[in-house]
Amino acid sequence: MDAAEFRRRGKEMVDYVADYLENIEKRQVYPDVEPGYLRSLIPEEAPEEAESYEDVVKDIERVIMPGVTHWHSPYFYAYFPTANSFPSLLADMLCGAIGCIGFSWAASPACTELETVMLDWLGKMLKLPADFLAGTEGRGGGVIQGTASEATLIALLAARSKIIKLIQADHPDRSETDIISKLVAYSSDQAHSSVERAGLIAGVKMKKIPTDNKFSVRGDALQKVLEEDRAAGLIPFFFCATLGTTPSCAFDCITELGPICNAVEIWMHIDAAYAGSAFICPEFRPLLNGIEFADSFNFNPHKWLLVNFDCSAMWVKKRSDIIGAFKIEPLYLKHDHQESGNHSHWQIPLGRRFRSLKMWFVFRMYGLKGLQAYIRKHVGLAKEFESLVRADQRFEISADVVLGLVCFRLKGSNELNETLLKRINNARNIHLVPCQLAGKFVLRFAVCARTTESRHIQEAWCHISHLASELLQELPH
């Protein structure tokens, strides 16, 4: 395919993309296919000879679309949102064309520099303490990670490296593995599975702190475990707080937890993967109070800030903590401006795409006000759904509705709710996933798509309510 054909095909693809997104609600949100459906639809081997573009493109509807879960359908209420916006798609096209691998400043200065400045822009939108900004003189700063999982892992590894150095400074004869065997990290019992996984990867103990009746970690709960663990000879070194947990969007009490961590020099990382985007609104910014105690902070603009995946924003107060944990610099990566920022020292992969272009396009084309309006609209839709649930005596709300997630269930057994969810998902009109809260099977209703409107919420509730009526009527009284 030469540039001339790309011009033609690219424009056709732009129309296909626009058609797909404009008409997405006409597609069934969750596919009907069974596992293994795709293999039989395409050849067993790659073709020897080149095929025509027409042949490839017609297979999109034949092979791919029947097996797609449409995350951007306004009937999609599962997991958490993943962002998709037109400015972001445009920026990603540019990113693909430039196709630089920005592992060092020299490998493409614009890639490194725009990223640093965009993370400053975003940090200012969130009103992060100045410590977290790079500016021209700062010791902190931000970086784009692929996912929150990677941010948590990087923070944990940086903390591990820091505590080992600290201990070895006093006890030069203590081996790294001996120290690691005593290390213990903490998170909420509601924290995302990736936090536990980070502990597995780093080879350190990871303990879950019990949460209160709001599914929130409180200071006294952490304090209690810290005392027990210190008494047992362990070395607490890392606490991952969650703002906006995956099951119920609960918030750990970082104003209590932060001072405890600071007092005993435990690295506090804050994972606000979903909720973080909301902090650009003054009315939600208090949820981030306590950030001043944190060593690192992360959230995913690719969830709720209209920047397509992957774009997980991470800030640290001291860049040197992160860079020091990983820096290995062979000659083929050295260049004349070594100190100008090598983001590859901040992350697991070496290579990196020019992802800050997406942030730049989205922030400018929406403006802060546009982004705030977007967040507020989603929260409003969640509140609307909450009201509908509360108005129905057969149902209960299972956790405070703070942002765009509503946790609810039929009053009754877990089996009843499991059956209801199965029927909802089998009907394929809308798509939800469950969670477990205090031993209860709960349905999660997350406002996800950019194009979700009140009528979709009303329709979804009508459908759920109808399925619930059917289900309850079948029960013996």
Place this chain on the structure above:
Amino acid sequence: MDAAEFRRRGKEMVDYVADYLENIEKRQVYPDVEPGYLRSLIPEEAPEEAESYEDVVKDIERVIMPGVTHWHSPYFYAYFPTANSFPSLLADMLCGAIGCIGFSWAASPACTELETVMLDWLGKMLKLPADFLAGTEGRGGGVIQGTASEATLIALLAARSKIIKLIQADHPDRSETDIISKLVAYSSDQAHSSVERAGLIAGVKMKKIPTDNKFSVRGDALQKVLEEDRAAGLIPFFFCATLGTTPSCAFDCITELGPICNAVEIWMHIDAAYAGSAFICPEFRPLLNGIEFADSFNFNPHKWLLVNFDCSAMWVKKRSDIIGAFKIEPLYLKHDHQESGNHSHWQIPLGRRFRSLKMWFVFRMYGLKGLQAYIRKHVGLAKEFESLVRADQRFEISADVVLGLVCFRLKGSNELNETLLKRINNARNIHLVPCQLAGKFVLRFAVCARTTESRHIQEAWCHISHLASELLQELPH
């Protein structure tokens, strides 16, 4: 921006991308900017109000392009190639629009299934042993990682998890950290920095095996270190072989190393990040002989197989080894088809884009023959450059030219060669990076861009030769 505006702007962007790639050689390959150039060109904060698309787009040439290192310029000979092709760009547009997060089968069945089948297609192109293919019944299979760094880390972690379980099966009282403290992993002294980094992350010792005069690890060198380490009470558990090292594209002797690893149950991972693409050509496939001894294998189609970053292909013989090392499954990620493949258990991040679309488009639109022709063309260009160097008595070739990389230097001191490289890069006509081979400072000339032709090679050599003449004339005789 609504869909109607996206149609217009998307088509403009397609033209911008086509213009950029068609005319890329008119741009200076390496930018003139100094560190910090970008910050002063844009505001200090994101705008409150939305800006127009015109305002954003005109800043691409004003702000971004002056700081771009043009990796797809035919004057770019640095690092290794990163792929860029029109079919891949088209597929990525579709990937962005679908915007699914394929962390489980249910999260978008097409995303998981196409990936499994594409890795089988690619495995067959490479003539991988059947053990590495998923098929419908296989225990092996492939997955797309972001980068080779992640593949190495995942392999190392899987091997760590496997050896710990194995030892604890016999010695249930031995703690994980005690075992880890004795573990030792190995790689070539020419291996990529990411291998050393993987060891740091996993908290295990990582030793470099000395290479022979071809920069290749041989069986006896590994055997010697293994014996010493076992005698010292260490537990060797992982060897990362490199096929196509970053400094000189050297090949570890896996036909010797594989049987040694197999005999003593050391996990052998093969990193062929750059060279792997060439194995689709029958004449280069012998370089992969010995793959049958490996537990895992990885290379980057995003380097040399026309699939845009990120797309690093990894295969394992036993999926269960990888999955077992990481599987943590909370309720919100469970679904009815749990056993249908959750690629997120194979990788560090949880989220993942629909990256196999790029492979599908590229493999079909080039065909195997087209891809082979592409590899052969690049190798031919490298051979052409090698001939030019060899014909000039002032220069020497520093390592065998096997694929698309030529390592060369002026006969003379390291300082002389450092000066030559500095002048080459300062002139900005072409861009190269150096490496160190056996204590010598060496220039690396990697054929990178899709559009590089013989005339570019001739022009590059003419330029290098001219700068060398100038430099040598300045020297006192």
